[in-house]
Amino acid sequence: xxxxxxxNIIIIILLLLFQGLSAQEGxxxxxxxxxxxxxxxxxxxxxxxxLKILTGVSGGARKMLGNTMSTAIEVDGKTTEKIAEGxxxxxxxxxxxxxxxxxxxxxxxxxxxxxxxxxxxxxxxxMTQMRRNPLIHIVLQKPEQEETPGKIEPPAETGLKIGNIxxxxxxxxxxxxxxxxxxxxxPGEFEIGINLGNCFMALKKYDEAIKAFLxxxxxxxxxxxxxxxxxxxxxxxxxxxxxxxxxxxxxxATVYYRKSIEVMPPTDAAVAYNTAEILFNGGKTGEAIAYYxxxxxxxxxxxxxxxxxxxxxxxxxxxxxxxxxxxxxVKLAPNDPQTPVINDLLKQLKERP
Numbered sequence: 162x163x164x165x166x167x168x169n170i171i172i173i174i175l176l177l178l179f180q181g182l183s184a185q186e187g188x189x190x191x192x193x194x195x196x197x198x199x200x201x202x203x204x205x206x207x208x209x210x211x212l213k214i215l216t217g218v219s220g221g222a223r224k225m226l227g228n229t230m231s232t233a234i235e236v237d238g239k240t241t242e243k244i245a246e247g248x249x250x251x252x253x254x255x256x257x258x259x260x261x262x263x264x265x266x267x268x269x270x271x272x273x274x275x276x277x278x279x280x281x282x283x284x285x286x287x288m289t290q291m292r293r294n295p296l297i298h299i300v301l302q303k304p305e306q307e308e309t310p311g312k313i314e315p316p317a318e319t320g321l322k323i324g325n326i327x328x329x330x331x332x333x334x335x336x337x338x339x340x341x342x343x344x345x346x347x348p349g350e351f352e353i354g355i356n357l358g359n360c361f362m363a364l365k366k367y368d369e370a371i372k373a374f375l376x377x378x379x380x381x382x383x384x385x386x387x388x389x390x391x392x393x394x395x396x397x398x399x400x401x402x403x404x405x406x407x408x409x410x411x412x413x414a415t416v417y418y419r420k421s422i423e424v425m426p427p428t429d430a431a432v433a434y435n436t437a438e439i440l441f442n443g444g445k446t447g448e449a450i451a452y453y454x455x456x457x458x459x460x461x462x463x464x465x466x467x468x469x470x471x472x473x474x475x476x477x478x479x480x481x482x483x484x485x486x487x488x489x490x491v492k493l494a495p496n497d498p499q500t501p502v503i504n505d506l507l508k509q510l511k512e513r514p
Contacts, residue, residue, distance in 0.1 A: 191431070193288055194261030195297035197254045197274060204258025205276065205301055211251045212262050213271040267403070269331075269363075274299050285331030287363035289403060297329070320346075324356060333363045351380030355393075358400060367404040374401045388424050395425035399432060402439070411443050430460035437469065446477050464494035468503060484510055 197208045254260045267289040274282040279301040288294045324339030337360040344353045354377040361370035374397050381394050388394040398421035405414035418436040427433045437452035450473045457466040471486035487503050487510075494500060 191265040191267065191288055191294065192261065192263040193265075193294040193297065194259065195299060197258045197260065197299045197301060199279075200300060200302055204254075204256070205279070206254055206256045206258060208254040208258070208260075208274050208276040208279075208299075208301065209251060210254060210260045210262070210299075211249060211273045211275075212265065213249045213273070214265065214268060267407075272297065274301065276301065278303065280304050284329070286329065287331070287333070289362070289400075295329075321353065321356070328356070328360060328363075331363075333360050336360055337364070351377055354380070355397065358397075362400070362404065367408050371401055371404050374404075390425060392425055395421045398424060402436075406439060411439055415439050415443055415445070427455070428459065430456040430463065430466070433459060434466060434469075437473075441469075441473060441476075446473055449473050450477070462493065464490050464497060467493065468499060471503070480510055480513070 193212070197205045197210070199205055250262050250265065252260050252262055265288065269285065269287050271283060271285055280303070282299055282301055286297075320339050320343045324336045324343065327333075327336035327339065337357065340353055340356040340360060344350070344357065347353070354373045358370045358373035358377070361367070361373060377397055378388075378394060381388060381391070385391070398417050402414045402417035402421060405411070405417060415436075418432075418439055421427075421432070422436060427436075433452045434456040437449045437456060440446075440452060441449035450470065453466055453470045453473055457463070457470065460466070467486045467490040471483045471490060474480075474483035474486060484507065487507050490497075491500055491503060491507070
């Protein structure tokens with residue numbers, strides 16, 4: 162067997178492996194953040210915030226990752242890489258009581274917060290990597306102030322706001338009933354459909370979520386036929402794309418991710434990246450390259466984007482572009498588990514006739 166035949170076989174195997182792991186590797190771009198304050202509204206620094214992944218990472222992804230998960234954290238605007246053991250992430254709130262975690266997949270989570278001298282906080286929540294998650298404002302209380310644990314700061318007790326509190330507490334069925342009641346009383350308030358859709362997504366009722374989100378889009382179109390530049394519409398289109406993606410309908414997922422980007426070009430690398438993943442898995446390599454490239458421009462320090470660009474260019478037959486992106490990946494992530502594989506591929510590509 163000559164060198165070219167060996168190289169072709171290696172490329173085919175790697176492309177098959179890439180296709181198989183693509184959806185798994187595409188996870189891990191979610192972000193969430195918020196504040197920690199006391200009952201009087203004073204920021205509390207030094208609170209340990211822990212995010213434990215309950216569901217959402219597939220068995221294949223766990224097997225691939227072993228018992229660790231790559232995580233990025235932000236403190237005072239600076240991002241650093243770390244490894245989260247046992248599918249948990251943690252960070253300490255800064256001097257302003259602010260905190261932010263990046264690098265999780267869509268799924269169900271347990272969020273806890275603790276600091277000596279305060280009652281502990283915890284609550285379940287569903288989060289996504291496909292769009293912005295709402296800010297979480299935590300109130301910690303001194304044990305002598307109140308015997309109950311810390312909780313999400315409750316707003317005025319209206320039906321809609323009670324629903325939001327229940328949603329933040331992970332009580333999706335109860336929240337849904339409040340939102341549905343609000344919608345029946347105020348059918349003209351079509352934006353309540355966003356709350357309905359988010360509840361349905363958390364309850365894994367994706368068809369109902371799609372319908373709720375589409376109803377909101379129709380409401381927006383009646384108010385303003387031209388949606389370009391309207392961030393809420395772009396976010397809802399992305400949510401519909403996510404729902405279709407979870408259902409395995411990648412053709413429709415692509416349609417709605419494109420609509421989201423047409424309304425408002427992404428400023429978040431995760432949105433561009435996830436769009437590229439859908440396009441690549443659908444065999445639209447050229448379009449996928451455009452969005453992988455956009456993701457790398459929005460977040461040039463993310464090595465993963467360059468490895469995906471390398472495989473995409475390899476699939477397209479553009480060897481020089483594949484080499485350039487693989488080399489960038491190796492430079493950015495010399496200790497990544499995939500680096501030896503890519504180094505070997507680089508060697509094979511450079512030795513080709």
